[in-house]
Amino acid sequence: MNTTARWTLRRSDERGHADHGWLESRHSFSFADYYDPAHTGFRSLRVINEDRVAPGGGFPTHPHRDMEIFSYVVSGQLAHRDSMGNERTLVPGEVQLMSAGSGVTHSEFNPSSDEPVHFLQIWIHPRERGLEPSYTEWQTASSKRGAFDLLISPDGREGSAAIAQEAEVSRLLLEAGGHADYEVRPGRGLWLQLIRGRLTVDGETLEPGDAASTETAGPVAIVAGHESVEALLFDLG
Numbered sequence: 001m002n003t004t005a006r007w008t009l010r011r012s013d014e015r016g017h018a019d020h021g022w023l024e025s026r027h028s029f030s031f032a033d034y035y036d037p038a039h040t041g042f043r044s045l046r047v048i049n050e051d052r053v054a055p056g057g058g059f060p061t062h063p064h065r066d067m068e069i070f071s072y073v074v075s076g077q078l079a080h081r082d083s084m085g086n087e088r089t090l091v092p093g094e095v096q097l098m099s100a101g102s103g104v105t106h107s108e109f110n111p112s113s114d115e116p117v118h119f120l121q122i123w124i125h126p127r128e129r130g131l132e133p134s135y136t137e138w139q140t141a142s143s144k145r146g147a148f149d150l151l152i153s154p155d156g157r158e159g160s161a162a163i164a165q166e167a168e169v170s171r172l173l174l175e176a177g178g179h180a181d182y183e184v185r186p187g188r189g190l191w192l193q194l195i196r197g198r199l200t201v202d203g204e205t206l207e208p209g210d211a212a213s214t215e216t217a218g219p220v221a222i223v224a225g226h227e228s229v230e231a232l233l234f235d236l237g
Contacts, residue, residue: 012209023058058109076117166237197229
């Protein structure tokens with residue numbers, strides 16, 4: 001972990017790593033057998049696992065409770081099934097958000113016989129325990145570049161999926177050399193997770209899998225390098 005005057009950088013190769021054959025996973029925060037007391041979460045953000053699941057592999061039915069869980073598909077397909085009766089196969093450009101609340105079971109697997117699936121599984125603590133379980137989705141009709149697509153928000157505005165927490169999650173797509181500006185509001189924290197490409201945030205360079213976080217209010221300047229960029233931005237109360 002590197003710390004600058006404003007930013008804390010979480011480098012990709014510093015993350016936890018697990019290889020189960022059918023699953024290769026990188027953990028930004030402590031998860032399962034990986035424990036790092038310096039990285040147990042950021043505000044309400046508890047888990048960011050970057051997973052690659054082999055064709056036909058997946059997570060069998062298992063329980064969750066009191067956690068907001070969503071999956072962001074980077075490439076391939078991800079099949080979801082849960083005890084609320086939801087069955088969906090997600091592709092890039094789609095996000096599913098499950099509020100586990102008082103308790104649900106679900107499974108996720110790669111339905112393809114020849115293509116791996118690459119996705120991020122993300123957990124956020126809810127604002128209170130024992131909520132009624134729910135399921136919502138976000139999907140886009142086009143790839144909007146140079147601006148932030150709001151995926152998840154507390155009030156479900158702009159067609160986003162609604163989360164039981166003061167958390168806003170946006171996707172950023174930039175063409176090579178493109179830029180975007182963001183404002184960190186007082187009392188909030190920002191976590192920027194780079195998925196593909198290279199970028200600078202206030203002059204700090206990020207490589208694929210790197211993240212940068214700050215709790216200092218003020219403007220943020222994000223600039224893509226010599227290739228297109230895909231990133232997630234978490235604005236957390």
